[in-house]
Amino acid sequence: MTYQPLKATNKLLLGPGPASVHPEILRAASLGVLGYLDPEVIKIMDDTAELLRMTFRTKNDLTLVVPGTGMAGMEAAVFSIVEPGDRVVVATAGFFGERIVTMAERAGGEVTAVRFPWGGPVDPVELERVVREIRPAVMAVVHAETSTGVLQPMAEISRIARDNDCLLLLDCVTSLAGCPVEVDAWGVDVAYSGAQKCVGALPGLAPVTFSSRARAKLAGRRTPPQSWYLDLTLIEKYWSGTPRAYHHTAPVNLVYAIYEALRLAHEEGLEARFARHRAAALALRAGVRAMGLGLYSADEVMLPPLTSIVIPEGIDDAKVRGMLLDEYGIEIGGGLGDAKGKIWRIGLMGYGAQQRHVLLVLAALADLLGRLGYRCEAGAALAAAGAAYQGAK
Amino acid sequence: MTYQPLKATNKLLLGPGPASVHPEILRAASLGVLGYLDPEVIKIMDDTAELLRMTFRTKNDLTLVVPGTGMAGMEAAVFSIVEPGDRVVVATAGFFGERIVTMAERAGGEVTAVRFPWGGPVDPVELERVVREIRPAVMAVVHAETSTGVLQPMAEISRIARDNDCLLLLDCVTSLAGCPVEVDAWGVDVAYSGAQKCVGALPGLAPVTFSSRARAKLAGRRTPPQSWYLDLTLIEKYWSGTPRAYHHTAPVNLVYAIYEALRLAHEEGLEARFARHRAAALALRAGVRAMGLGLYSADEVMLPPLTSIVIPEGIDDAKVRGMLLDEYGIEIGGGLGDAKGKIWRIGLMGYGAQQRHVLLVLAALADLLGRLGYRCEAGAALAAAGAAYQGAK
Secondary structure, three states, X not given: OOOOOOOOOOOEEOOOOOOOOOHHHHHHHOOOOOOOOOHHHHHHHHHXXXXXXXXXXXXXXXXXXXXXXXXXXXXXXHHHHOOOOOEEEEEEOOHHHHHHHHHHHHOOOEEEEEEOOOOOOOOHHHHHHHHHHHXXXXXXXXXXXXXXXXXXXXXXXXXXXXXXXXXXXEEOOOOOOOOOOOOOXXXXXXXXXOOOOOOOOOOOOEEEEEOHHHHXXXXXXXXXXXXXXXXXXXXXXXHHOOOOOOOOOOOHHHHHHHHHHHHHHHHHOHHHHHHHHHHHHHHHHHHHHHOOOEEOOOHHHEEOOEEEEEOOOOOOHHHHHHHXXXXXXXXXXXXXXXXXXXXXXXXXXXXXOOHHHHHHHHHHHHHHHHHOOOOOOHHHXXXXXXXXXXXXX | OXXXXXOOOOOEEOOOOOOOXXXXXXXXXOOOOOXXXXXXXXXXXXXXXXXXXXXXXXXXXXXXXXXXXXHHHHHHHHHHHOOOOOEEEEEEOOHHHHHHHXXXXXXXXXXXXXXXXXXXXXXXXXXXXXXXXXXXXXXXXXOEEOOOOEEOOHHXXXXXXXXXXXEEEEEOOOOOOOOXXXXXXXXXXXXXXXXXXXXXXXXXXXXXXXXXHXXXXXXXXXXXXXXXXXXXXXXXXXXXXXXXXXXXXXOHHHHHHHHHHHHHHHHHOHHHHHHHXXXXXXXXXXXXXXXXXXXXXXXXXXXXXXXXXXXXXXXXHHHHHHHHXXXXXXXXXXXXXXXXXXXXXXXXXXXXOOHHHHHHHHHHHHHHHHHOOOOOOHHHHHHHHHHHHHHHO
């Protein structure tokens, strides 16, 4: 058997992530390998940490990327902050909330899951009732639930954590750099994200930030975190120790890519970037509605980077996604868990959040749905998307 | 503060890893992002697993890359195979053997470390004595100790594991694709490696393979592995499940790179590749000796991809390495742990294992050492290296 060199393809990723990236990111990833203690690498790491602080809107010293995907970020965060026997309350209304439950249980936590219907937000009243009863060490919430496309009411959630004196852990995988994340203003103690969504970098790295309260808990652990690879006390010594201590061989090409992505994000400006994500999402939602399709989440809790659409009766989920990929080279996402087969998830993240992508995916969907017997008016959808975009700009 | 776009540099990495890579690897890494279940990605993953089986020389079904660096490979391997309370014997004669001790202890194992002097191999007689006494579930060895540049006597070690009916765990981070690794022939149950050394890919991925015996132990665990991110039962469902189940967002650009690196390795042929590493190492050793410098390991246990040189009396380790990097753009490694400040480690790995790199590093070292007052004859070193290379070819 012979194996062929890889060929370039040119797919447009409009699913829940990874997202297609700016061409400069791919250029950065192709720069030559450097050693993990090379002075150039140290400088890039320092700048990356500073750019991350600006992105998380925090002054936290412990702010770095861990050498794994967003799920590595979740494990590093949860395993560091949850000790065996700690009471943990997880507010969950989707797939990734359930992942935190799993992860906190594996860390030995006594976990109480407060479950809310998928497609809606967390109910702060019920959450606070449970938190008052359990008095957890840690309260965990998914800021932007990737499985449903819902953003949580952070003012309420952060007040509950403060009033009940528990550490607040926030999953920002799909929100960071796509909509406001205010780690310091919200009093978030532990936050993590992924590189491959609104940050606009390549998959394989996870930004993490810890407040001084969270650091103190980590430093005072009775037992080391279960993972050695994702032990933040060790990773921090590599990122900012004096001297820097070898922990792992940095996946340096991915570090180049996330530095470059964060640099571009701040060149654009975070507020402008949020507005771009929001305008594209409003255009998509208007177009989807004009096609007669339903949205899975209400406008008030919409998550700009990710829009979930209810699949119309009689339309085959996998068939439509397969045709979109084969005929148009466009990837969108299906549902996860409870929402499997019921929704499509369209991500407009980072470089993907452009009006031209909105028009393209609406036009392609209208074509395919029309051929499958679902009547919808492409012209009306495009007109509605155009008007919504102009209105939002 | 403004942040600048990254500029390309052109350093030659001749340390203990990461190694400089073939230009085709960097091209592969710069191909567009694809989704983690895209049919193109699935094909690349299947081919990568098959190429890895050829590289490990195994028929093991469970053969894949985990989404992290070589240390993630170590954690995935050790955490999967070691259950709390398991007796584990680790034969250690270097930094990475000690890491396995740490990792196995964190996994809850009752670990017995059998320590041998750094710079030499494991003594099979003493190892077997301890194994007979302890009767461990798992015996672990670092095949190629990156901290010293020593290769272990695998015939003896594999016999000890077989005769004493324990699972054999082998760290192949610095040996895989640079010198023979015979997973099936040696009866190795668990092996892991890194992408960034002799495999010739980018840092950030770790190949792992499990025998059917090791899989059975993993499947029969009383408790799940401590790590969720590196739980091979979950990662395997993504790599080869029916249907494939989402576990993490594949760091797909790194997967492109390792596919391409493995493809190139098999286009070259493993035996030819081993011979290339060996010829370059013999040339380097001859040149080093001709300069009057000492080698840290004996010829009989030499590890072709990595040569450790004893730093001459009165020469400042960090100064020489700094000058090499600043003036010549060449990275070599210093010592780790017990060997810190005592040795230099020169890696000739993957794309790095070329005679022109041997000549360059000898010439540069001779220049710097001469300027620092250590008398050595560059001409003699280059002539000796040339002759050794021609002899080995």
